[in-house]
Amino acid sequence: MISRAFLFVVVTLYTVFAAGPFVWVATMSVRTTTEISLDHYAWPQIWHWEKFPIAWFKSNYQVYFQNSLVVVVAAVIVLTVIGSMAAHCLARYRFRANRLLYFIIFSAIIFPPQITIISMFQILVQYGLYNSLPGLTLVYIAIQLPLTVYILESFFARIPADLFDAARMDGYSEWEIFWKVSLPIALPAISTTIILNFILLWNEFLYAVVLITDEAKRTLPLGIQRFIGDTMYDVGMIATGLMIAIIPVVLIYAFFSEKLIQGMTAGAVK
Amino acid sequence: MVTARADRQPWGAIIAFLLPAFTVYTGLTAYPVLRTFWNSFHKVLPRSEEFLGLANYTALAQDDIFWRAVLNTFTWACISPLVEVGIALLLALALYARIPGARFFRVAWFTPVLMSYVVVGIVWAWMYNYDWGAVNALLRFLGLGNFVQAWIGDPKIALPSLIFVTSWMWAGFNMVVLLAALHSLPSEVIEAAELDNCGWGAKLWHIIIPLVKPTLLNLLVLSFIGKMKIFDLVWITTQGGPLWSTETVSTYVYKRAFEWTSFDLGYPSTIAAVWFVFVLAAVLTLTWLFRQRDKLEY
Amino acid sequence: MRILKIVFSLLLLAFASSAMAQVKLTFWSHWAAEKIKRDYVEDAIRRFEAANPGVKIEAQWYEKTALYASLKTALRAGTAPDIFYAEPDQFEYMENGLLLDLSPVNWAAVEPWAKEIWSYKGKPYGMPLEAATVELYYNKKTLADLGVKVPSNLQLDAAGMTDLVKRARAKNITPMSIGVGDRPYPGAYLAHEALLKKLGVKEYDDLLKGKLSWSDTRVTDTLNVVRGWTAAGLLPTTFTTLKLGESHLYFHTNPGAATMLIGSWYPSRAFNPVDQGGQPKDFPLGIMKFPSIPGAVCNECRTLSVGGSYVANAATKHPKEAIAFLNSFANPAAAARWLENVLVQTGIKADYSKVGGPHAGYFKELGATSEGAKFYFGQPIQVMQGKPKEVFTQVFNNAFPAGTISVEDAVKQMNAAYK
Numbered sequence: 012m013i014s015r016a017f018l019f020v021v022v023t024l025y026t027v028f029a030a031g032p033f034v035w036v037a038t039m040s041v042r043t044t045t046e047i048s049l050d051h052y053a054w055p056q057i058w059h060w061e062k063f064p065i066a067w068f069k070s071n072y073q074v075y076f077q078n079s080l081v082v083v084v085a086a087v088i089v090l091t092v093i094g095s096m097a098a099h100c101l102a103r104y105r106f107r108a109n110r111l112l113y114f115i116i117f118s119a120i121i122f123p124p125q126i127t128i129i130s131m132f133q134i135l136v137q138y139g140l141y142n143s144l145p146g147l148t149l150v151y152i153a154i155q156l157p158l159t160v161y162i163l164e165s166f167f168a169r170i171p172a173d174l175f176d177a178a179r180m181d182g183y184s185e186w187e188i189f190w191k192v193s194l195p196i197a198l199p200a201i202s203t204t205i206i207l208n209f210i211l212l213w214n215e216f217l218y219a220v221v222l223i224t225d226e227a228k229r230t231l232p233l234g235i236q237r238f239i240g241d242t243m244y245d246v247g248m249i250a251t252g253l254m255i256a257i258i259p260v261v262l263i264y265a266f267f268s269e270k271l272i273q274g275m276t277a278g279a280v281k
Numbered sequence: 282m283v284t285a286r287a288d289r290q291p292w293g294a295i296i297a298f299l300l301p302a303f304t305v306y307t308g309l310t311a312y313p314v315l316r317t318f319w320n321s322f323h324k325v326l327p328r329s330e331e332f333l334g335l336a337n338y339t340a341l342a343q344d345d346i347f348w349r350a351v352l353n354t355f356t357w358a359c360i361s362p363l364v365e366v367g368i369a370l371l372l373a374l375a376l377y378a379r380i381p382g383a384r385f386f387r388v389a390w391f392t393p394v395l396m397s398y399v400v401v402g403i404v405w406a407w408m409y410n411y412d413w414g415a416v417n418a419l420l421r422f423l424g425l426g427n428f429v430q431a432w433i434g435d436p437k438i439a440l441p442s443l444i445f446v447t448s449w450m451w452a453g454f455n456m457v458v459l460l461a462a463l464h465s466l467p468s469e470v471i472e473a474a475e476l477d478n479c480g481w482g483a484k485l486w487h488i489i490i491p492l493v494k495p496t497l498l499n500l501l502v503l504s505f506i507g508k509m510k511i512f513d514l515v516w517i518t519t520q521g522g523p524l525w526s527t528e529t530v531s532t533y534v535y536k537r538a539f540e541w542t543s544f545d546l547g548y549p550s551t552i553a554a555v556w557f558v559f560v561l562a563a564v565l566t567l568t569w570l571f572r573q574r575d576k577l578e579y
Numbered sequence: 580m581r582i583l584k585i586v587f588s589l590l591l592l593a594f595a596s597s598a599m600a601q602v603k604l605t606f607w608s609h610w611a612a613e614k615i616k617r618d619y620v621e622d623a624i625r626r627f628e629a630a631n632p633g634v635k636i637e638a639q640w641y642e643k644t645a646l647y648a649s650l651k652t653a654l655r656a657g658t659a660p661d662i663f664y665a666e667p668d669q670f671e672y673m674e675n676g677l678l679l680d681l682s683p684v685n686w687a688a689v690e691p692w693a694k695e696i697w698s699y700k701g702k703p704y705g706m707p708l709e710a711a712t713v714e715l716y717y718n719k720k721t722l723a724d725l726g727v728k729v730p731s732n733l734q735l736d737a738a739g740m741t742d743l744v745k746r747a748r749a750k751n752i753t754p755m756s757i758g759v760g761d762r763p764y765p766g767a768y769l770a771h772e773a774l775l776k777k778l779g780v781k782e783y784d785d786l787l788k789g790k791l792s793w794s795d796t797r798v799t800d801t802l803n804v805v806r807g808w809t810a811a812g813l814l815p816t817t818f819t820t821l822k823l824g825e826s827h828l829y830f831h832t833n834p835g836a837a838t839m840l841i842g843s844w845y846p847s848r849a850f851n852p853v854d855q856g857g858q859p860k861d862f863p864l865g866i867m868k869f870p871s872i873p874g875a876v877c878n879e880c881r882t883l884s885v886g887g888s889y890v891a892n893a894a895t896k897h898p899k900e901a902i903a904f905l906n907s908f909a910n911p912a913a914a915a916r917w918l919e920n921v922l923v924q925t926g927i928k929a930d931y932s933k934v935g936g937p938h939a940g941y942f943k944e945l946g947a948t949s950e951g952a953k954f955y956f957g958q959p960i961q962v963m964q965g966k967p968k969e970v971f972t973q974v975f976n977n978a979f980p981a982g983t984i985s986v987e988d989a990v991k992q993m994n995a996a997y998k
Contacts, residue, residue, distance in 0.1 A: 028449070100295055101299075122314070123531070124531065127310060128538075129534075130317045136657070224648070261395060411817050431819065
């Protein structure tokens, strides 16, 4: 019989292991590089909060943050709209091509990004969308679409059919059924996909690094690289930059953790 | 039950609902895949494209950097899921045993998943630093200074070091899913086992694991797929070095496409095409395997 | 009459606006963190704009890796700048016709070997602004403390080098600072400078181009000499992850090394102000030659390579202005300014003995190490391409100096790479 106390110790140790690095970065983000090189693990003596404004204004983090925000918010909005439309349709209407179409979209979840990245590059160049935020937004919509449809479809499918029959008998049009019946009920799943897409796209790196080269259009993950410069390996400033990147995600998680976990587990648990 | 009378299907609405999503899909997923395959048969330069037939494919078969990358990525994709899910199961069981503060732990353990691979890569590059990184500092602190290594500088241990990092990252996610699965188990079965005075080990092996097996298998497949795609972490920490010990297929594709002294996009497309087939085959095999085992149980 | 007035004022307007019509050239360059080089180029831009009103140059400064990545994709996408930084190892630009033919430039003012390095199919494509040798910088005080005496010909022999390594390690000082965290060539200096001396210019060239087997006993003997140094603890423990900029700090500031093997563009970072990564005031800097190799054919051979150069985009809309700007570098006065301020050699013809300014002393010491030298033009990674280049980089820049690959394996991999 494993004692509770022993479990507790193990669990606490693991927590240090899991959250430790994150706490370390947080402490470093308010110390200067000189202080850090003297003792890497000391608790901050002086809390250099001014590093955050410095990173934000002087090192262009403001720009990167804005770009990330614009691209990700736009992508998530479009994803939610077109994803739920497609999911609703695939879940509720029976027609011969239904399962085939569903499979086509669903299978794309497995696709490794390499299979599309090179030709995405060529396509965007061809249409003048290379190195542009709209181009990146389109790509982001495309890469998250399969997962969005997958999660939403399984949720939409669980809505009892009587609701739809009743609505139809009340004379609702197809669009109204979608808008007024499906969506409100599916709100938990939709908020899950919103949070999930937000987190995944906020942290997205590969496509951004290939498709954006202009300093002014960089997103946050690319911006962090900026501090990994040549002469001054500015550990302190990098840590500050990392915190700026992590904070929005942590905030969203803190507020929506329950919903997020419910949603993520709903698909994976059988 | 949705009415299935074909003539009553509101085709207009169906098409309207599906059109936006499928347009995006066709233009930015399906078409690029086809184009990559097309590229793979050509030498694709900025000003010209030359048909090469199977020349890229034959070159690929002899490319030992590619095969090394395949080996590395496969190893990663096979080992990491086992570690992540294994640890996750133990953690989930610990929380399931209702220790105090379970809620807090659940939240804390999930945080690594939220961080971008860029953040994780930078933090762990610091952790693995030979002189002042946390790993070596801890070893020295515990008097184990002899075990101090250049974790990501030594070709023999660079890959395991990175696998460790992804396990650190994803154990929390798997734990959360498993915990939910455990909570959704019918409690009568667990209680019955308690009454039967089963030891903890037996309870675990004979009852709990079979009950959560579908979830376990799902997580293993999900993790496998994720590791087959891995790029960001390697790129930020080792860029595939030292001596190709951490070279993954995605870093190799990126290098051939954007870093070698050549503008040719055909060869990297070949790598991508072959890898695509590999991944599909692997996933199909896995799901088939797991479904077989599922069937055997019931 | 009124109509005439209107027409006249319209003409005046058109004339004025065309005079105001500015030609704007976009310009991307490396050296964002290297103050003295950046200052030189920005000064050159100002002089050019003053001499050519109506032409404006818009400069964007990058770190090298970021620059190369951006250029690669921008060139493919057709959004590349008019003028940009390049190094002669980038054959792919010329192979794909992406560079403007620079024949109209005043090549009489440029060293012929520098022009040759940038020539492809008989036409020149780059303005070779920077040239550099590989130098062994050392801390005079540290060496004196260690009891190591630098001979009057400025060249230790191989045994002397081993001795230096042992003495430094005995006092817990890193003998040589090199970092390959973000560059594909510094680690390889050890191997290729040694091989060049052992084999001489012609056979070294054969070796790099795959015409001489790497299993040749002269090659393996030389590599074993280098292995002797690295095994005795020549390099920092963080060698594989130490970045180029950090390796400078490692040498002159913290923790301090006895020597540093680096290109002669060392001053570009080291002579920055101290708070921008420069060496401490009054740092006792010395320069010596790479150690001699036993049984070498040419101990006075050294590598001279063209480094940072500027090229023009073949698709530029303003070829005349672009060429005019590049031409503005090709004259002795500009070269003299480069030497005096940047303190690195140049591919443009210049009188090295006339260099004045506050760092003239340094320049004389630099010249001393190249006295009587025979040059091989080009670094290995500028001369090699494709698979051999990749393997050479992985093996000789990273693994071999770090000691994670044996001489036999290294040689085997190189031979296999040429097949």
